[in-house]
Amino acid sequence: MLCDVCGKNPATVHLTEIIDEQMNELHLCESCARHKSAAMEQQFGLSDLLAGMADFEKPSSKEEELVTTKCPSCGLTYADFKKIGRLGCGECYNVFRKYLAPLLKRIHGSNQHIGKNPVKPKVAVKLSKKKTDLSELKNQLQKAIAAEAFEEAARLRDQIKAIEAKKENNAD
Amino acid sequence: MQINDLINHTSEWLKGTGPHSDVVISSRIRLARNLNKFPFPHWATKAQLNAVLEKTSLAMENVELLKKSTLFVLANLDSIDKQFLVERHLMSIEHTQKTEQKAVLVNDDENIAVMINEEDHLRIQLMQSGFNLFEAWEIINGIDDSLAKLLDYAYLDDFGYLTACPTNTGTGMRGSVMLHLPALVMSRQIERVLAAIAKLSFTTRGLYGEGTQASGNFFQISNQVSLGHSESEIIENINGLIRQIIEQETQAREIMLAKSKEVLEDRINRSLGILKSARIITSQETTELLSMVRLGSDLGMIKDIDRRIINELFIITQPAHLQKLENVKLTSAQRDLKRAELIRKKLNLL
Numbered sequence: 450m451l452c453d454v455c456g457k458n459p460a461t462v463h464l465t466e467i468i469d470e471q472m473n474e475l476h477l478c479e480s481c482a483r484h485k486s487a488a489m490e491q492q493f494g495l496s497d498l499l500a501g502m503a504d505f506e507k508p509s510s511k512e513e514e515l516v517t518t519k520c521p522s523c524g525l526t527y528a529d530f531k532k533i534g535r536l537g538c539g540e541c542y543n544v545f546r547k548y549l550a551p552l553l554k555r556i557h558g559s560n561q562h563i564g565k566n567p568v569k570p571k572v573a574v575k576l577s578k579k580k581t582d583l584s585e586l587k588n589q590l591q592k593a594i595a596a597e598a599f600e601e602a603a604r605l606r607d608q609i610k611a612i613e614a615k616k617e618n619n620a621d
Numbered sequence: 622m623q624i625n626d627l628i629n630h631t632s633e634w635l636k637g638t639g640p641h642s643d644v645v646i647s648s649r650i651r652l653a654r655n656l657n658k659f660p661f662p663h664w665a666t667k668a669q670l671n672a673v674l675e676k677t678s679l680a681m682e683n684v685e686l687l688k689k690s691t692l693f694v695l696a697n698l699d700s701i702d703k704q705f706l707v708e709r710h711l712m713s714i715e716h717t718q719k720t721e722q723k724a725v726l727v728n729d730d731e732n733i734a735v736m737i738n739e740e741d742h743l744r745i746q747l748m749q750s751g752f753n754l755f756e757a758w759e760i761i762n763g764i765d766d767s768l769a770k771l772l773d774y775a776y777l778d779d780f781g782y783l784t785a786c787p788t789n790t791g792t793g794m795r796g797s798v799m800l801h802l803p804a805l806v807m808s809r810q811i812e813r814v815l816a817a818i819a820k821l822s823f824t825t826r827g828l829y830g831e832g833t834q835a836s837g838n839f840f841q842i843s844n845q846v847s848l849g850h851s852e853s854e855i856i857e858n859i860n861g862l863i864r865q866i867i868e869q870e871t872q873a874r875e876i877m878l879a880k881s882k883e884v885l886e887d888r889i890n891r892s893l894g895i896l897k898s899a900r901i902i903t904s905q906e907t908t909e910l911l912s913m914v915r916l917g918s919d920l921g922m923i924k925d926i927d928r929r930i931i932n933e934l935f936i937i938t939q940p941a942h943l944q945k946l947e948n949v950k951l952t953s954a955q956r957d958l959k960r961a962e963l964i965r966k967k968l969n970l971l
Contacts, residue, residue: 556848
């Protein structure tokens with residue numbers, strides 16, 4: 450299916466609006482969805498837009514899992530999130546990690562936080578040291594891509610891959 | 622401090638000072654923070670919201686930078702008071718809805734405001750006059766560090782600060798800059814500029830934030846992405862964009878001065894003339910005319926009016942401010958009369 454707006458790119462964001470039992474559907478490509486998001490925020494509400502994006506992340510025919518998996522801390526299901534566009538509590542991010550990681554990536558272009566953290570005991574800081582190196586690399590990669598320095602980007606990508614592979618081996 | 626004490630006070634960010642204050646009205650940073658183990662406000666019970674309100678307000682009492690401040694519990698305020706706080710940019714329109722267990726903490730200088738139980742448990746905001754995001758960040762970062770020692774924030778190493786809406790996750794930070802761009806609007810270049818901003822994943826909003834229209838040539842520009850970049854990077858990105866817009870606006874002003882100085886001078890002085898003599902004036906017309914007067918002041922065409930007075934007029938001519946000043950509920954028609962009277966008084970005294 451092609452985007453309703455530009456008619457060029459494949460539609461990946463699907464919006465449904467119901468007014469007086471009359472249903473309207475809008476299919477957009479990612480770039481048109483982003484451009485239109487300001488206007489849509491008023492027309493459809495941000496939660497619908499997010500729900501549309503969240504919908505696309507779901508693995509095929511796992512509808513049941515979405516309804517039955519509840520956050521043990523607050524009771525929210527992923528189906529609830531799809532409906533209201535808001536998570537229930539901090540623990541939801543752990544429970545629905547496999548759906549949220551790709552969703553966050555779609556929204557922000559990344560799902561790895563590299564900003565400040567709450568002031569924590571020294572032990573925790575030590576533990577996260579290695580991680581910072583990896584996220585710093587990822588950060589440099591994004592910058593390289595933004596600057597269209599593709600050779601540099603490729604080098605960084607390989608470096609990140611190598612570190613991540615090593616990490617996975619260690620985990621096994 | 623009582624809510625009525627705010628009326629005679631000019632907010633710190635309205636001073637009209639700071640870097641590039643001819644184009645930039647104010648710089649604002651807000652951080653979204655939530656407490657671990659408590660559901661986000663929309664999903665929480667009354668008892669849980671009360672506990673959040675109690676915990677957070679107690680913690681804030683122990684933060685040095687928040688010592689000289691007042692907590693306004695929204696359930697105790699009438700609709701004019703709530704609108705009054707929105708007009709002063711101390712809280713969002715959303716915060717005036719379903720006000721049970723909601724509050725806002727405002728410091729005496731009115732540059733810090735913390736909304737409790739809005740979309741997130743805490744929305745900490747810092748406003749500075751002029752183009753000054755880094756300074757705003759330094760102050761708010763300090764407040765956030767102090768609060769983190771007293772409160773258990775919802776945070777994960779990979780996702781960062783956890784928020785009710787995933788669009789705020791990560792740093793939980795939104796930096797916004799309020800710009801006054803009359804020359805870009807008059808020279809019809811603004812559409813092109815706004816389109817470019819949207820492409821760079823920044824958002825443009827009106828004077829009062831989310832869902833409001835840009836009016837009187839004011840535009841609020843903020844970052845959309847809050848995850849995957851550090852706070853300083855996000856600020857540097859906004860700063861880079863804002864610097865370019867300032868340059869474009871300044872250029873457009875210079876071209877107008879060079880090409881059509883008389884026309885511009887005529888328009889600015891007519892605007893001032895109407896403000897000084899009108900007997901009935903709407904809020905919309907006031908904003909548009911004040912925008913021209915502010916431009917006149919920036920260009921040195923109007924010399925006898927302090928920029929601070931112009932900035933202040935934008936706020937005190939708003940509906941709730943007029944009603945607080947008069948201390949009585951006014952209809953729209955009555956407000957238009959009172960507004961004109963107030964403007965005449967403020968401008969002709971000078």
